[in-house]
Amino acid sequence: MPAIKRYHASGSPNARRVRIFIAEKNLDVELVAVDLGAKEQFSETYRAINPRSMVPALVIEDGTAISEVPAIWRYLEERYPASALLGTTPEQKALITMWERRAELDGFIPVMEAVRNSVSGLKGRALAGPHAYEQIAELAERSKARVAHFFADLDQRLADVTFVAGDAFSAADITALAAVDFAIRALGSAIGEKEHNLQRWYDAVSARPSAVA
């Protein structure tokens, strides 16, 4: 296994999406912690890796820095295709891209948006990245409503399929799990008593060894 370094933070749901991916593929990538509490992501050293000051990032042998979760996933999958999580046929690759993206746009992003626009420690930092934006209380409320729809829609989807993108565990499950767990932890969301399909899936994916990553 080559000297790839991955920069992460233990509390970051985006960093977790990459940790689960690495665990599922059983890769041995060196993890380098970035201390978000000490604002290390804004240091000159880290900004040379990711000018957007966000974790996670991957630095490969030649020094090239890759950030953004789907970009890191794509690199690792292309280089280590075993235990594919992004599909193997053109059709699978497309459908996993589609379902992963829906889980992100309808679930993961609203959860992050609700948190960033309401938590007092993130005042003036309503969006990750190099620019400062004020929180919008009305947006936090709308995002919470979207998270409730996400849970309900995902429950309905999982009435038809075992995993989010179909018969096999994929990157779409990773994003959905990270979204659901962060909604529970940071927003106090809960899987509804009648959301049996969502609960069945949540129990199954949470029991995989990768879920503790």
Place this chain on the structure above:
Amino acid sequence: MPAIKRYHASGSPNARRVRIFIAEKNLDVELVAVDLGAKEQFSETYRAINPRSMVPALVIEDGTAISEVPAIWRYLEERYPASALLGTTPEQKALITMWERRAELDGFIPVMEAVRNSVSGLKGRALAGPHAYEQIAELAERSKARVAHFFADLDQRLADVTFVAGDAFSAADITALAAVDFAIRALGSAIGEKEHNLQRWYDAVSARPSAVA
């Protein structure tokens, strides 16, 4: 060329991202118009293709429907690799994914968000998809500020490189062009007099035959 059908709407910037991609790869895909003005995207027929009621969508020979721009792109690129727009090496694929995503998250999405949260015809439809959400005026303003940052940041990036992801035209340029053009058309944005790099790139990508797609 097989009987792939692509559902689109001429005014949709997301549909344009796929039209430019198809034009750059010189593919012959049948286009089926969806009349957004007549709310055809909410019809039973179209919801069978995309339950999220959004264009564009691709329907392949076996009837499988693929929606979401990056998913449609991935399918077409895997099946027709010539004139690659998503990269050919693992590193290129990752970096194009990264830059395309940044153009979307920092440019394309804020433009759409500013429009959807301010245009009177979209009252109660502040987000595309099956659920109804009210507009948030404060969000529209924040999104406009983000679009200005996007223009400035892209200008800075293009001081170092010919195209958004590096030396070659890629999917990242398509998303950036669709974002800039829609900002100009729908928000009245303009490339700043001092944004020479952005202007140089904009003139070059707009002159490609695919830009009229």
